[in-house]
Amino acid sequence: MAGIPAPGGHPGIEVKNLEHSYGDFKAVDGISFSVKEGEIFSFLGPNGAGKSTAINILITLLSLQKGEASVAGFDVTKDPQKVRESIGVVFQDITLDRDMTVWEILEFHGRLYNMSREERKKRIDELLRLVQLEAKKDERTKNLSGGMKRRLEIARGLMTRPKVLFLDEPTLGLDPQTRMRMWDYIKGVNNEGTTIFLTTHYMDEADRLSDRISIIDHGKIIITGTSYGLKNTLGQDLIYLETSDNEAAIRILQGLYSVRDIKSKTKGFVLMVNEDGTKVLPAIIDALRDRRIELSTINLKKPSMDDVFVFYTGKELRDEPEGKTGYLTLRPGGH
Amino acid sequence: MTYGFATIYWRDMIRFVRFKTLLFSSLLQPALWLAFFGIAMSSSFDRLMAGVPVPPGVHAVGYLTFMAAGIIAMTTLFTSLFGGIVILFDKNWGLMREILASPMNRNHIIFGIALSGVTKSFIQVIIIMAFGILIGAAFFAGFGAMQVVLGVLGILAFVGIFALGFLFLSAGIAVSMESPEGLQGIITLLTMPIFFASNALYPVDSFPEFLKVLSIYNPMTLMINGIRYFAIGPDFLALGKHYVYTTSDIALSFFGLICFAAITFWFAWWRFKKAVVT
Structure with missing residues (x-):
């Protein structure tokens, strides 16, 4: 039966020699990694490093061109339906219907994932409180500020308790306070047993949130390790x-x-x-x-x-032009 | 998983009632067609036909009654062909990703959109019928109460299956397109021949042979056969042509529409399977 995990598949994420090209451009160039069940794993890299492409393959929106990938024990090519049943996703850009209310957005999502009525109600109340949007419950999303929209999207991604949760740049554009609350909540979700795969170009996010980090650049994984281990290599x-x-x-x-x-x-x-x-x-x-x-x-x-990032990729992560701030920058006061 | 389409339907209906202008215009537009085009044409045609003798025992109907069925069909055609456009918007604004990455079976997107399209068409059709009767279309004339109910149900059955066929087609095209402009172009291109190569506004018998064959198998014609059968009756005279529909004619027309819907569903299903949305 299709529901049984493939032999050798494990409940986290397993990727072997994954490659993906758009025309001549190799966005993902032969990456392999493994995320253990219950782990928070980060892809840290600049924009255009191939993070989103990799995520899109893992969440079955892009078909796999070359290599192997399994999520929650299911092969993304052979068993995409089972993969979709096991995952949750927070996308990188805002994907909210402008003309639906905050409540409708969450309700729609809960229904898409077949949550029961009571479960939906409980989760929506809990999440609206978390992201402080209770007062905006019946507001259409087009009337929300950018930060509120992002908070709503994160709330949506957390509606279900998937086996594996994908967060593509989850705290992009959020103020520091909200980011820290999000991190706490993401950790909480993780503590309840959800494996988390996140991409970020924020160092502190990768550092504070993840059990292990892969530094990715130009479609390749440069190094993988724990935050402590990576820093220790320096x-x-x-x-x-x-x-x-x-x-x-x-x-x-x-x-x-x-x-x-x-x-x-x-x-x-x-x-x-x-x-x-x-x-x-x-x-x-x-x-x-x-x-x-x-x-x-x-x-x-x-x-x-x-x-660590600058040492292994030879460049700064921020959007500053390369070379301007130099190699292995040390800023007074640390950062 | 079984009720995924209901979720899609729910959302599409929220949007339908939320856009007040669109809602209002979509309900008003067919009535306007009937009011202006219908009254103008029927006054000319009825004058032209005034001298044509009606064979004894044949039920003759005015042009307004004849073309009201065509307006019902036209409205359904437009609404259904544009019904899939929401898929294109969802795709372009990234909203489709949420749905495609969810465990919901992708066919349910097609079913959900189709169901809401059918609902919209039903609402429109009922409004047109009521308005048509109000301005003088002789629908259900001489029918008993039971016959009226059966007639309405029969019309809705034909409208429903016809709408499904074009909604599937529209969804299949929409998911393959990049821009709303392109979709609009294709829809406009399709509407013209489908509408005019049909019996919506005139009988097809005097068409040149090639056009006649095309018109007879046009889903639009098949649907209008059904509407006229249920709204006017199996035997009537309009524009000097004597129409006689047998039960098997109507059953065959309905079967034709089912085949059409099945083909367009297959098309939509194939396009959705191929669709890459990131």
Whole structure:
């Protein structure tokens, strides 16, 4: 029977060598990953990295061209109906009927997913409270502000308690307070057993929300790991230095036991160190002083997701032009 | 899963009553057709026909009565062909994604839209009939109460199956199109021959052979056969032509419409299966 999960399929998400092209353009270029049941898994990457294409294949809106993919144990090609029964989706752009009221939007969704009347009522009340749209219940969506629309869409995506919930840029355009409430709610849904796959280009979102993160760029997964693990690949601390002779300084510091890697920047360079930076710093300063190299700037910080991203993709995630803010940027005060 | 179409229907009806202007104009427009075109044409035709002798024992009807059936058919045709346009809007505004990613069987989109289209046509048809009778169309003339009820039900059955056929066609085209302008173009292109190569406004007997064959098998003609049978009777004279419908003629017309609806459903189903909406 079609309802039985394929042998070897597991309740999360399994993707092998997935490829998808639009004409000559390869939007997804051979990605493989696996999301465990009950996990929150993020695709972190800039716009156009292939995140949405990958999601569209997994939610069966795009047919699979090459590779294998299963969701909740069902093959997206062989058993799309079963996949659709197991998932929930929050889309990237606003997909609300302008002429339906807030309540109608949620009611329609609940009916689409065959929820019982009582269940719909209970869930709608609960969600309207969560996204603070109770007062707007009978308002048509065209009269809502952008933020309200987004909140309504998230509420809609959370109406059902699917096995796997897909969130495509869930908090795009929300104010910080609402974002944090959303994160809490998403975690709550996850705690009730829903596996969550989300795409985002917000570092902090990937960082705070997910169990594991894949950094994706140009249709390829560059690295996958836990937030802690990914940051750890950059060492314990990052130390930014500007000196009177950077080249000489780099040569000297390469020899230090605790230095994992060094990246040159326009005016200075960054050391990735395996030990607590505050302990390493005196040794660095001493070593440079001995060779009469003068220090003009020192900055020390913990690696952030931004640093991880910049390190692995070679560019900033924000919409700034490439190269403007440079490589492995360190901002005062951290970010 | 079984009631997915009811959800689609519910939403489409919300939209139908919500757009007050559209609602009002869609109800008023057929009445206007009947009032202006009907009265103008019937006064000319009835004058022309005044000298034509009516064979004894034959029930002669005025042009208004004759063409009122055509207006019912025309209104149903327009409403049904445009019925699928909501699918195109949903597609272009991303709303279709929510539905396509849901567990609802995709055929239910077609059924739901078709059902709401049929409902709209029923409302319009009842208004036209009432208005037509009001301005002098001799519908159900000399019928007993039971016959009137049967007549109305018969008309609605023909309207329903005809509407389904064109709603399926419209849905199938709409889901394959990119722009509302393109859809509008195709619909306009289809409406013309379907409407004029039919017996809506005149008898088809004096048509050239090729056009006549086309007209006889036109779903529009099949439907109008049914409406006239149930509204006027099996035997009447209009525009100098003696119409006689046997029960099997009418059954055959109905069967023809069922075949038409089946074909267009298959077309819509095939287009929906192929549709990629992201």
